[in-house]
Amino acid sequence: MQGRFLNRYIFCHSATARFRTYVLWVAVTVWLCGCSQYSTKKLPVAYHNLNARFNAYLIARDRLREVERYQLKTYQENYNQPLPILLPLDSTKLEPVKAQLDDAIKKASLVAERHQNSKWLDNSYLLLGMARLYRQDYGNAMEVFKYVNTKGEGQDEKHEALIGLMRTYIEVGDYTNGLSVAEYLRAQPLNNANTRNYYLTKAYLHQKRQEYAVSAALLDATFPLLKKGETTARLHLIAGQMYDLVKKPEQALEHYRQVLRNRPNYEQSFYATIYSIQGGRTSNERFSRMLNDRKNNDLRDKIYYTMGLLEARNQRYPKAIEYWKKSIRETTTNTSQIPYTYQEMGKVYFENLQDYPTAKAYYDSALALLPQQSADYRVLADRKVFLDEFVEQQRIIQVEDSLQRLAQLNPAALDRKLDEAIDLKLKQQQELIAQAQTLAAQAANRPATSSDIPAEQRWVLYNPILVTQGRAEFTQKWGNRPLEDNWRRIQKETAAQALAEPAPQTGSLPNGTVPEGNTSGLTTLSESERKAQKDALYAAIPLTPEALRQSNQRLEDAYYRLGKLYKFQFNQPDQAIPTFETLLNRYPNTAVKPEVYYLLMLSNDQLNRPSSWKEKLLAEFPTSSYARQVGKTGSNGTHTASGENEAQRTYTQVYNLYKANNVTEALSRAEASMSALTGSLIEDKMALLRVILIGKVRGVEPYRQALIEFIRDYPASPLLPKVKEMQVAAEQPTAKRK
Template identity: 25%
Template sequence: MENYAINSLKITLFIFCSSILYACSSHKDTAGSRAMQNLTSRYNYIYNSNVILIEHQQELTEGYADNYDEILPVYVSPEKYDIFNSQPSESMPAMDEIIKKARVILLEKSYGNYVDESYLLLGKANFYKQNYFNATEYFDYTAKTFPNNKKSYVQALDWKARSLMQLGKYSEAALVLDTLSITISDLKNNKADPLATIAQIYIHQRMATEAIGALKEALNANPTGAERIRWTYILAQLSEQQENYPEALFYYRKVEKSNAPFEMYFNANLNRIKLNAFMSGVKINKQDQLLALLKDDKNEDYHDQVYYQVAETYARDGDYDQAKKYYKLSVRNSTKNAYQKGLSYLKIADLNFKHFRDYRGAKAYYDSTANTLPRTYPGYELILKKNQNLQYLTDRYEVISWEDTLQSIAKLPEQERPAKINLLANPIVEPVKTTETYAMNTFQPGYDNRTKNTNASSSFYFANSNALSTGFNDFKKKWGNRKLESNWRQSIRSSAQETIQDINKSYSNNGKVAANPDSLPVTVPDTESKVKLITAAVPLTPELLAISDQKIIDAYHEMANFYLQELNDPKEADEIYQILLDRFPNNNRLASIYYGMYLVNKTLDPAKSEMFKNKVLKEYASSTYAKTILDPSFSLRQSEMEVTVNKQYNDLFDLYEKKDFNAVIQRVDEVLKANPENYLAPQFAYLKAIAIGRTSHVDNLTTEFEKINTSFPDDKLIVPLVKEHLAYINQHLEEFKKRQIALIDFDPNEPKFFGQQFPVTVAVKNPVAENKPVKSEKNIETPVIPKAVTPGKPVVPVKVVGIFSTAISSIYYYVVHVADASLTLSSSRFGIGQFNRGNYTENNLRHQLKEFDNDQLIFVGNFGTFDDAKTYAEGINPQLKQIMKVPANLYKSFIISKENFEKLSSKDILDKYLEFYKNNY
């Protein structure tokens, strides 16, 4: 009997276990199968996956460095997606385990009640892996498939919005959150997280009032302890931003009394002291309260923030000297917070820029700011722009400093000059400590650390490449891009110091530019060479002094215009204009200076403005400045007129190329009769003259040329060319008189628009009015304009950026870039040929065309040095308005070496060179 009972129990247990196994293993929709799937899904998969997610979020929060100088993010999330740099995490074991568990539910337990949660798990795992596109799709599918499951539906919308924000798609996220806000209005539980997400979109949209309301609702919806503290701190920040200081103070105190992380506690305490002082209006005590925090050992790592807040209180009171002092202390005491150091650099730069008007000092601090703050900092691009613009001013200060130094030497008695020059060539400087010099050298990229042990783990600092790299980066963050030179800490130097640095900074052993500017050490030429260099630059003759003065005049004038037009600083512009007038009361920029003084004093000093207005109208009545004062719309009408005149000229030039010379003569007469003072009148007259030369005797041609000389005596483009033509005709007058038609050698098969060549033996033909080379009896390689030595100008180090280099070349081109490939440039190239023949008769200048898809380059060469090309540019640039028959906003000019020019193969590369040219030349 007992055996029977035992056997019956075994049979029953076997059937029960078999049933369980069948229910578990069979993927079908039965009551038993659903019950078993729900049981295993909930405890084996969902619960464990949520535990992994919570642990991962805690790890993410603990490793995240909050920036308390900005509104904290509501949630600590992975990095945002960057289309250029972001790479989704290929392997995250914890998230991969969640994905695996979720897929088991979908594949084997799809008849249970946890399919919606498995899709949510897939979305969250992809979110933390930074696969935000995939996460968005999973959350979107969940929301659309399970709209009746309110808990899953709300979670899906919430996390979909978070994923879209990580992708930067804030407008799409806002639409999702609009739907979410309607949905959660009826919920009683689980509202904290979605309300916080809604607050986050408001923060991004700078809707602080709405964000505060959403966060307050989220705090009332029973969030976790850590979330409650974080959201309370954000409420305090938002209230402070809204200038609701009592409420901000209330929330900061709540954070202080909570179990907040120490850094959050410290910042809440710091902000509480700051707001208390600000609200009380006590000016003596508030800095002391902040500085008292320095006495607490726990705050050792936060001294930089304390000094920063002290500086902020001084800045708010208008005590900018004290503010600058404490910002510098903040920089000096920054041990781990690079963001805080960058903010302090930025504040010092802004003080120098806005209040002290120390633009060179501002340039140095903006440089350090750009090297320290992350590129994601709001306004980072503006910082870079300021940094680049201030280089423009620095360059001109250096020109003035250099020329002033040379002129001061020229004023000395002759017997005293050698001693001064020798002092400049061989300055007496205090020796730098050996360790500091060595450290400076080794901080530089490219320094060859020839030590026996180069292992990174070496305990000797200078044998450890990783330590050196870190040291150099730290140096660069603190000091910016400082050059290795004496007194390198000084951002502003005397003119003598600057001259010494300019001379010493750029020579290798043979007096040539180093191939790699970062290679150190760089030796300077011998004292005798430097003495000769400086002596040659001293302006001892009236002609050289006039050239030196003009460089100073141009530098001051460009600086004043920059302050006025770019920096919008009329006060500084007025000071520079006044300095220029005081030093050079009879300079060649008076019309422009008087007009600038009229503009800057409109608000500063109306009476002074009126005085300069009258000076412009009286002394320069025919100038553009006077016409603009009398008629503010003059410039606009002038631009419209120039477009019309350019079109008329281009149409006439087309007729000339078609050899319809009679039509050219007739149309020119019509144009000049209707508008005799148009700015291209000399060129119209010249086109008529050479058309006459194509159809009649030389006497008629010379008559027209003489008319041009008489009618346009101040023209610098056509008149020099006409004088050259007349000289040539007079030299070969008998040959010309034998002809019935003066200009007969028009050969369409010859390449047009080349400047004249002057080889050894020339077959004499008439080159008048031809844009083609005079033929030689043998092929001679195109010579290069001889290199000219520019005395006193130091050689600058080679700079390499990408594929471009400032290395010295044997050939340079002057280039006019036209940003429209559809324009015909024949007439413009004809004008360049006119300028070349009138001003560079004996040089072998050619001008040619290079085309891209949407751009054209007219390049002129060959020049033997950069300075030769620059001299050419200084001559032709003032004439470009008359030469280029295209709108002024479509062209710009630059200089380029042959090596760099050959790399210009597309518009993108051209744009990169233009940026390179702007920054380095």
């Protein structure tokens, strides 16, 4: 009886437990189903808000803040250029924090995937867009920001998304769309944080467009929204730079003063002082105090650079160059200042001293060390093209003149001259070897890293600055030479170069290099080596009529190109005139004579000098394009409406004669009417018709010459491609005969 009762009790208790478990399971299931991410009920929304915030949003935000701190810590400011208002994005430099960016993207995406009803959805999308922006994934970043603006619920989040979209447009260079977004935001009621970010982003946009006055004004509107600190001090420094660029020194000085009032770091305060001095707004007596301050030991190069700028501004160019050389010598581990110092030296030699070979050398050095993304790189590269050509043409003139003088010597005198050149070269090599050995001995006897050794006496290979400079100078002079024996024999040295090369300055090593190994072989030459060198020099001298003709052609081209560089690139008509006159005196039958007459006329007019070049041009080359430029009809150089109608009638008459196969009469009429059609809209059409008629009447060779003249006289004609095709076709029969 008791056993039966006990069994029934156990059975009932077990059934009750199973029922309770079932009820609990049903309750949990119902509760979880009620917490759907699409539900709008309070309990599910609270659940997803909690999870979205603590399991995703806050983690993504913290990861992104880590990335921003890393970017701010590792970014290297270039104080030689206007600082960017917003730090430039470079995913390669953020590679060490790539894991943080990936985690930020992953966590921010979780909110969109699992917590659609959370109030942190828009904020998480904004974090996702910023993370994509830092990764330079601009397409996806735009899509995210546009989505928040379209589908987002909060107005502040929508505005923040549009500011992010504007920043993305700036990074891809789409300033037009960036300005469109800015114009829309300008009319919106932004909160303080968005107002601050809007002003900074728009100021950055105008800075990128080089609209510095607008950018500085926007920064002025931003400062009341900022707290004191290094970030604000940096923005004041940038505002001062931009006011300097738009020639508003008073506003610039006030911002430099504000830098010192906003708890700047040491570099910011130093450069605020330097920029104030550069503008001549504070006493340069501060230089001595700054040079004696031990905290400025790593910045002495910048101080001397600024002293050079002030001397150059006061037209004391030798003193400026002396300070700039000191700036280079004072450089320590940070070599970023060197290319800008070279650039200023090249600028003074180019614009003020007009020493173009020296300017070229400094520009070469600046370009070798200047970052290609620098704003000055393209300007320097363009100027260097003209300087390279200028130096090359000067070298050709010097070389060819020297070669022709050598060719006029009698054999005995020429042989002695070449022996002297070889001996001089050998002597220079011996002096360089002696200098290298002296420096090497000093380096062996004293520790090269000792601070009491003057920089100019340290062995060059122990000095990373000189090694960098030497490598750049070597590449500029010799090119990329492979590591091999007797590499110097690869050079193509002419006799004139060997005779005309000046000896290097005493106390300097070329290219920052030192001969290696046994150098005794360079101090003497065997008979076979001397003979080989002399034969190479003989081979370059124009001793035959054909070689002399080629030498004269190179000289003629060099004078012509040099004169045009003086006239157009360097704006020095006083130098262009004697260059062109030398060309005409030495080569009176030059093919470019009409153009040279015309350029001489323009150069003399520019200097307000009377000349007869216009009359010579009209008398000797009345049908040339240059004569037509001088004698164009009408006060403004164009035909009147009636003149155009008459020109059209003349062209039609000549063309009808050509169609009627009356080519001789047509050619005669075309040549007679060319001067009357000068300046008309169909001048080049008549000129082309004349070329075709010459081919039919006078034959192949006059036809080819007429094509050449058309290309020379009408370089901007829309008919030029057709004429060049005709020229190629005219050359084909000759090629087949060959």
